[in-house]
Amino acid sequence: MTESTPVRQEDPLPAHGHLPTDRHRVVIIGSGFGGLFAARKFAGEDVDVTLISTTAYHLFQPLLYQVATGILSEGLIAPTTREVLAKQKNVEVAFGTVTDIDLEAQTVTASALTVRTSYDYDSLIVAAGAGQSYFGNDHFAEFAPGMKSIDDALELRARIFGAFELAELAAASGRDEDLDRLMTFVVVGAGPTGVEMAGQIAELSSRTLPHDFRHIAAEKAHVILLDGADQVLGSFGSRLGKKAKKRLLEMGVDVRLNAMVTDVDGAGIEYRNASGETVQIPALTKVWAAGVQASSLGKTLSEQTGADLDRAGRISVNPDLTLPSHPEVYVVGDMISLDNLPGVAQVAIQGGKFAAKQILHRLKGDATDPKFHYFDKGSMATISRFSAVASVGKLRMSGFLAWLMWLGVHLWYIIGFKSQIGTFFHWAVSFLGRSRGERTATEQQIFARSALKQLGDEFDPKLRLSAGRPMPERSRKSGDQPS
Numbered sequence: 306m307t308e309s310t311p312v313r314q315e316d317p318l319p320a321h322g323h324l325p326t327d328r329h330r331v332v333i334i335g336s337g338f339g340g341l342f343a344a345r346k347f348a349g350e351d352v353d354v355t356l357i358s359t360t361a362y363h364l365f366q367p368l369l370y371q372v373a374t375g376i377l378s379e380g381l382i383a384p385t386t387r388e389v390l391a392k393q394k395n396v397e398v399a400f401g402t403v404t405d406i407d408l409e410a411q412t413v414t415a416s417a418l419t420v421r422t423s424y425d426y427d428s429l430i431v432a433a434g435a436g437q438s439y440f441g442n443d444h445f446a447e448f449a450p451g452m453k454s455i456d457d458a459l460e461l462r463a464r465i466f467g468a469f470e471l472a473e474l475a476a477a478s479g480r481d482e483d484l485d486r487l488m489t490f491v492v493v494g495a496g497p498t499g500v501e502m503a504g505q506i507a508e509l510s511s512r513t514l515p516h517d518f519r520h521i522a523a524e525k526a527h528v529i530l531l532d533g534a535d536q537v538l539g540s541f542g543s544r545l546g547k548k549a550k551k552r553l554l555e556m557g558v559d560v561r562l563n564a565m566v567t568d569v570d571g572a573g574i575e576y577r578n579a580s581g582e583t584v585q586i587p588a589l590t591k592v593w594a595a596g597v598q599a600s601s602l603g604k605t606l607s608e609q610t611g612a613d614l615d616r617a618g619r620i621s622v623n624p625d626l627t628l629p630s631h632p633e634v635y636v637v638g639d640m641i642s643l644d645n646l647p648g649v650a651q652v653a654i655q656g657g658k659f660a661a662k663q664i665l666h667r668l669k670g671d672a673t674d675p676k677f678h679y680f681d682k683g684s685m686a687t688i689s690r691f692s693a694v695a696s697v698g699k700l701r702m703s704g705f706l707a708w709l710m711w712l713g714v715h716l717w718y719i720i721g722f723k724s725q726i727g728t729f730f731h732w733a734v735s736f737l738g739r740s741r742g743e744r745t746a747t748e749q750q751i752f753a754r755s756a757l758k759q760l761g762d763e764f765d766p767k768l769r770l771s772a773g774r775p776m777p778e779r780s781r782k783s784g785d786q787p788s
């Protein structure tokens with residue numbers, strides 16, 4: 306214990322911040338694709354960078370579904386940002402959720418449990434991404450976790466493997482009436498994540514689990530994929546959509562389109578079909594892979610600049626990714642609404658790098674680019690082992706070749722050699738063999754979300770931290786302000 310006076314839990318600690326330095330100060334919000342790639346672009350440059358993020362790691366979201374289905378460990382797809390940026394001495398990594406941005410004062414305030422910290426900036430890059438959208442039905446989240454975070458993936462892993470365990474118990478004790486519900490898995494959303502998830506649950510039940518249980522036939526699990534649209538993988542066009550659907554049906558996935566989900570609870574899920582009939586599916590395990598909502602920081606920025614927000618909360622930015630009247634503030638990745646750019650990793654990566662380059666150009670007095678040019682490298686989705694679809698330029702591919710391409714691209718973009726090698730071996734075990742190396746799951750992973758929700762404001766992490774110094778004064782050098 307230190308001698309300093311502990312602060313009571315209900316008193317947030319006073320805001321403190323960096324010690325003043327003479328260098329241009331860049332603050333980056335978010336350690337996802339946009340934030341991390343922006344930070345890397347400042348390597349060796351004459352600026353001080355602070356990267357603030359809710360998560361202390363860089364999450365490779367495209368492989369979350371493999372964590373949820375026991376193929377990969379969470380560490381492989383989420384290396385610690387601090388370690389990734391360790392060699393870049395001009396970058397400091399700060400843990401915290403940004404709760405406020407003051408564009409006039411040029412400060413950002415972040416909270417980490419009871420600790421509140423303010424940071425001042427000369428240039429700001431906001432890359433806080435997007436969360437799951439339940440289209441106004443946030444209470445569905447308790448019964449149908451989304452697929453946006455490590456917590457989501459681990460909770461889903463525990464729910465999926467836990468459902469098979471409960472089914473085994475039910476079968477062993479003659480509770481046959483519970484079996485159907487326990488062995489039914491419903492995935493909502495037939496975009497890439499939903500398709501990948503449904504395909505993997507089907508493959509898990511048919512390839513990995515059958516030998517492990519004594520009382521149930523795991524391969525008889527009923528996997529249902531629901532979507533309100535009339536096609537699978539809408540963004541890939543109708544030809545690839547049809548191929549993906551065909552492959553899913555061959556794997557035994559029950560694909561139901563034109564199905565609008567109307568209710569989700571502990572017992573199951575309810576939807577309205579194309580004829581307007583309400584259909585109920587008793588199912589213990591539900592996965593929500595439909596819809597995204599941009600970070601609420603978009604709203605904070607919109608209120609201060611008048612920039613429009615679209616229905617998904619994405620903020621309109623200038624063609625060079627800056628905010629109106631704020632050339633020192635860039636917004637990148639899933640948070641932006643610009644020229645119908647999709648919410649994909651490449652938009653965030655290229656946007657982050659572009660913003661960093663623009664800031665450096667300005668500081669050096671070089672000309673900046675008036676427009677962010679996005680280079681579309683294509684998109685792909687896996688359906689099962691050895692089967693994927695890919696759309697690259699005019700090329701449309703499906704099957705084994707597309708799957709090999711998917712494998713190569715994902716391995717290339719996973720951050721860190723350790724993670725690349727680890728992922729490669731886990732894939733060999735799962736795709737060439739039948740087993741999955743990451744099936745560990747705990748009861749807390751399933752129930753922590755509900756427990757925290759029930760506790761609400763009553764939750765007290767009992768940290769007993771001491772107060773820091775107040776926010777130091779900082780005098781800006783002329784030339785720090787972008788022209």
Ligand SMILES: Cc1cc2nc3c(=O)[nH]c(=O)nc-3n(C[C@H](O)[C@H](O)[C@H](O)COP(=O)(O)OP(=O)(O)OC[C@H]3O[C@@H](n4cnc5c(N)ncnc54)[C@H](O)[C@@H]3O)c2cc1C
Pocket residue numbers: 334335336337338339340357358359360362363364365366367368369370401402403404432433434435452453497498600602637638639640648649650651653685
């Ligand atoms: C399951 C899934 C599968 C996907 N598959 C693909 C795919 O196959 N191909 C593809 O191109 N794209 C895919 N995407 C989309 C892609 O992952 C996103 O487009 C990309 O991650 C966006 O990058 P970003 O930097 O804008 O946001 P993110 O990568 O989401 O990063 C946001 C960061 O901000 C932090 N943050 C959020 N709020 C705050 C706050 N208030 N304060 C501080 N930090 C904050 C978060 O912790 C995170 O570090 C997938 C997404 C998901 C969820």
